[in-house]
Amino acid sequence: MNKPEYIKKGKCIWCLQSKPEVEFNTKPHTIPKTLNPHNIGFDICDSCNSFFGSDDKFSKVTFSVDKVLKEFFNVHKFLLIHKKDSNSWKNFKSQFFSYYHTSRTLKLNVDYIRNAQYANELTRKFKRGIYNIFLQEYHRNTQLALDNKFERIRQFVRHDNGELPLYYLKNNDGVRLMGDFETPFELSFNDYTLNILEEYGFYHLSMTGLNFFIAATYKADSNMEYLINQAREIIGTGFVFTELIELKKLNEIDFTLRNWN
Numbered sequence: 001m002n003k004p005e006y007i008k009k010g011k012c013i014w015c016l017q018s019k020p021e022v023e024f025n026t027k028p029h030t031i032p033k034t035l036n037p038h039n040i041g042f043d044i045c046d047s048c049n050s051f052f053g054s055d056d057k058f059s060k061v062t063f064s065v066d067k068v069l070k071e072f073f074n075v076h077k078f079l080l081i082h083k084k085d086s087n088s089w090k091n092f093k094s095q096f097f098s099y100y101h102t103s104r105t106l107k108l109n110v111d112y113i114r115n116a117q118y119a120n121e122l123t124r125k126f127k128r129g130i131y132n133i134f135l136q137e138y139h140r141n142t143q144l145a146l147d148n149k150f151e152r153i154r155q156f157v158r159h160d161n162g163e164l165p166l167y168y169l170k171n172n173d174g175v176r177l178m179g180d181f182e183t184p185f186e187l188s189f190n191d192y193t194l195n196i197l198e199e200y201g202f203y204h205l206s207m208t209g210l211n212f213f214i215a216a217t218y219k220a221d222s223n224m225e226y227l228i229n230q231a232r233e234i235i236g237t238g239f240v241f242t243e244l245i246e247l248k249k250l251n252e253i254d255f256t257l258r259n260w261n
């Protein structure tokens with residue numbers, strides 16, 4: 001029996017190599033498995049796949065891109081469990097976060113904040129993680145990620161070159177949980193989101209109350225106005241969202257648990 005291969009276009013969306021230079025035998029989860037075990041991608045070669053999942057002891061932040069993203073979103077899982085079982089915080093373990101029960105606040109561990117270089121690198125890895133799942137999921141849905149317009153995402157995520165912005169919609173309520181965390185994390189690629197991407201270069205990624213926008217293609221650079229208007233519209237719908245920021249430090253995301261009944 002032949003081993004299954006995870007290949008459709010025949011070229012890796014990250015390193016642009018084909019067989020026999022690279023192989024496609026490892027099952028590529030487009031979103032870290034703990035967040036969504038079902039979505040399996042293709043055209044992600046074994047070496048790129050392993051690169052995103054492997055810690056790097058030579059880098060300042062040794063944790064892999066996948067691990068940084070996972071750890072961050074696991075905090076959300078904790079919050080949801082916390083809502084059902086108020087003693088769950090006693091078992092809370094995280095490499096990045098500390099939980100302060102009296103103020104019901106999650107804080108990024110002090111080291112990350114005091115050590116500016118470390119905090120920058122951690123934030124950069126988180127951003128790369130977001131762009132990583134975007135391109136892999138985009139390809140899984142459209143098979144179009146090999147397009148040249150995603151070259152700078154490849155550079156940023158796979159080769160750690162250049163810089164891409166991550167925009168975050170601030171929330172006046174601290175973390176607001178919407179939906180059920182048991183539902184696997186999904187990215188939406190319907191006609192509407194694909195049109196926006198095509199027209200303006202932006203992609204809106206939302207999960208359980210967190211709202212991010214990424215500059216997915218070069219087009220985004222000349223369409224900041226679209227993003228500002230879009231944010232204004234969302235902010236205008238209620239009193240939940242307050243401000244659109246470009247995320248510079250992970251701790252700009254507010255983890256305070258306010259307005260909890």
Ligand SMILES: [Zn+2]
Pocket residue numbers: 012013014015016017022044045046047048049
């Ligand atoms: Zn590759």
